[in-house]
Amino acid sequence: MTSLHILHVDHRSRFADYLSRSGQDHRDEITITTVRRAAAGLQQLRTRRDEIDCLVSEYDLPDRDGLEFLDMVREEWSELPFILFTDEGSESVASEAISAGATDYVQKTGSLQQYDLLINRIRNCVARFRSRRERERVYQALETATEGIGLLDDDGQYVYLNDAYAELYGYERAQLVGTHWRELYPEAERHRFHDEILPELTRSGSWTGRSRGKRITGETFPEALSLTQLRTGGHVCVVRDVSERLQRERQFETLASNLQGMVYRCENDPAWPMQHVLGNVEDFLGYSTAQLESQDISWREIIHPLDRDDVWNAVQDALDEQTTYEITYRVTDRNGDTKWVIERGRGITSADGTVDHLEGLITDITARKKRERELEWKTKAMDEAPMGIAISDPSRDGNPLVYVNEHFCELTGYREDDALGRNCRFLQGPLTSSEPVQEMRDAIDETTAVETDILNYRADGTPFWNHVQITPIFDTNGELEYFVGFQHDITSRVEHKRRIEVLHRILLHDIRNELNILLGQLPSLAEQSDVDTDTIAAIRDPATNLLHSSDKARQIESVFDSASFEPLEDELSAFIDRALSQIPAAEDAAIRIDLQSDPTVVAPEQVSVAFRELIERSCVGDC
Numbered sequence: 001m002t003s004l005h006i007l008h009v010d011h012r013s014r015f016a017d018y019l020s021r022s023g024q025d026h027r028d029e030i031t032i033t034t035v036r037r038a039a040a041g042l043q044q045l046r047t048r049r050d051e052i053d054c055l056v057s058e059y060d061l062p063d064r065d066g067l068e069f070l071d072m073v074r075e076e077w078s079e080l081p082f083i084l085f086t087d088e089g090s091e092s093v094a095s096e097a098i099s100a101g102a103t104d105y106v107q108k109t110g111s112l113q114q115y116d117l118l119i120n121r122i123r124n125c126v127a128r129f130r131s132r133r134e135r136e137r138v139y140q141a142l143e144t145a146t147e148g149i150g151l152l153d154d155d156g157q158y159v160y161l162n163d164a165y166a167e168l169y170g171y172e173r174a175q176l177v178g179t180h181w182r183e184l185y186p187e188a189e190r191h192r193f194h195d196e197i198l199p200e201l202t203r204s205g206s207w208t209g210r211s212r213g214k215r216i217t218g219e220t221f222p223e224a225l226s227l228t229q230l231r232t233g234g235h236v237c238v239v240r241d242v243s244e245r246l247q248r249e250r251q252f253e254t255l256a257s258n259l260q261g262m263v264y265r266c267e268n269d270p271a272w273p274m275q276h277v278l279g280n281v282e283d284f285l286g287y288s289t290a291q292l293e294s295q296d297i298s299w300r301e302i303i304h305p306l307d308r309d310d311v312w313n314a315v316q317d318a319l320d321e322q323t324t325y326e327i328t329y330r331v332t333d334r335n336g337d338t339k340w341v342i343e344r345g346r347g348i349t350s351a352d353g354t355v356d357h358l359e360g361l362i363t364d365i366t367a368r369k370k371r372e373r374e375l376e377w378k379t380k381a382m383d384e385a386p387m388g389i390a391i392s393d394p395s396r397d398g399n400p401l402v403y404v405n406e407h408f409c410e411l412t413g414y415r416e417d418d419a420l421g422r423n424c425r426f427l428q429g430p431l432t433s434s435e436p437v438q439e440m441r442d443a444i445d446e447t448t449a450v451e452t453d454i455l456n457y458r459a460d461g462t463p464f465w466n467h468v469q470i471t472p473i474f475d476t477n478g479e480l481e482y483f484v485g486f487q488h489d490i491t492s493r494v495e496h497k498r499r500i501e502v503l504h505r506i507l508l509h510d511i512r513n514e515l516n517i518l519l520g521q522l523p524s525l526a527e528q529s530d531v532d533t534d535t536i537a538a539i540r541d542p543a544t545n546l547l548h549s550s551d552k553a554r555q556i557e558s559v560f561d562s563a564s565f566e567p568l569e570d571e572l573s574a575f576i577d578r579a580l581s582q583i584p585a586a587e588d589a590a591i592r593i594d595l596q597s598d599p600t601v602v603a604p605e606q607v608s609v610a611f612r613e614l615i616e617r618s619c620v621g622d623c
Helices: 014-021 024-029 038-051 066-076 091-100 113-144 163-169 187-204 243-257 281-285 289-293 305-320 366-384 406-412 434-445 491-527 533-562 572-580 604-622
Strands: 004-009 030-035 054-057 082-086 104-107 148-152 158-161 206-214 220-229 235-241 261-266 274-279 325-332 338-349 355-364 388-392 401-404 450-457 463-474 480-489
Touching (some): 004 038, 004 113, 038 066, 054 066, 054 113, 066 082, 066 091, 082 113, 091 104, 104 113, 148 163, 163 206, 163 235, 187 206, 187 220, 261 281, 305 325, 305 338, 366 406, 388 406, 406 480, 434 450, 434 463
Parallel strands (some): 004 030, 004 054, 054 082, 082 104
Antiparallel strands (some): 148 158, 148 235, 206 220, 220 235, 261 274, 261 355, 325 338, 388 401, 388 480, 450 463, 463 480
């Protein structure tokens, strides 16, 4: 028997003295705490109740009698073994004590044998109390268990079942007590029980597996069933509805089969022997799950040689820290192609705390890695592009810049931190024209592309001409995400164009005026006898040709400034005939037109001028 802790309430300590002198057996088995008053006994119970196995009390106590003390104890501790051990004894006292809830009553005899008798009574009381308490605990566990638990006799009828068991089949508990187990199973399953399950139960004493139960409605459902034979006859059965579990397993298997990777359980060994593999492994690596599980190919062999040590070290570090691991590394498939994977897993420990195996998920991220590399190169290309690039976010207030590249900063003189978070209008200045600004605003409002030239200002206030191209960026759903803008410094080009325009005006206007003056003086010069006509012609003819070229340049400029680029509906041959009719020099010329097809004429005014110029020069050259 296990050790006993006794609380002894008596103003004399003879029982404790006897135990201390009674030999090693009692001292090893019994611990006794003695107090003299009932109040002290109550205090001991309140502070040390879980330690005390039995209370032994004298009847005649200094502060109250033993029966009054018993009543006080029973108010708080109704089940604690209580033995009344007293000199004051009679049949009436014993009867009253037992009626009041005393576990036993022992009368003192004055001999040492009375203590041996008391010890035997204590042992018996405590044994019965502990046995009853254990039965109550078991019963409470059965009653509150979430799994269905039932007891069947030798005839296969239920003698006990908890609420969970009855509810599983849709019955009240009272309806099933005395009912045969066959009532809860369809006919096909009954045959299986008789042919397979019950013979195995008789042979080995237990059976565990899947069966199919039948509810009161006639509906059947999958159940996990465990049967164990009892030494006293009959057997205990534990049952659980696994409908949801099976559904989750099917969902998991479906999910795993669609994974670009695999779910695994493996040993914590450098070769990573796979115990169980589930997923789309063959499409992923070219190997079957059977090859991995049978060790035809080890996972270490599949890991890229340069990554094998890193994978091992990363997993062991995580296991040492008792945390999960996440590793990105390369593998080689059956064709020898390199792929990227990300592995997430954890160690599963056994009862002694050692790592029993690993469980985890390995996912193919080759496509993602490729996109990441492409994004890196694209980002690098944007960062180092020889043009200014800026990206704005229209979903944020003010459509601020969220990205600018290095050339943008060089072009504008603004640091990245100074530009980000601001609308690009900060580049405008006092001489910026409103027309390109409005043009860009309209394009942004309409989410269309725009291209324009605008005068912007650098951070130091220096103006520069900026050729701006803005394009909206949409997501896969067609929703606007960003605007991207490209900036080119065209200041030198604009300045060059302006110089050409000035020179053009000089050639068309100032030199023309000078030529007109020169031609106006030639008649007077011709009257002078010392200037021959050849000299006059040598001056007049180039000057006249220059004026003629100037007139044509002005005419061409006028045509290109005002001409329409709408397609001409006439055929090309008719268009050429109409152009020839306007050229006097072509009246007597023989002109042949060879056309493989009749193309559409775009910008007819410009083309007409070009034809006239071509034909006039040809006719003049032939003359």
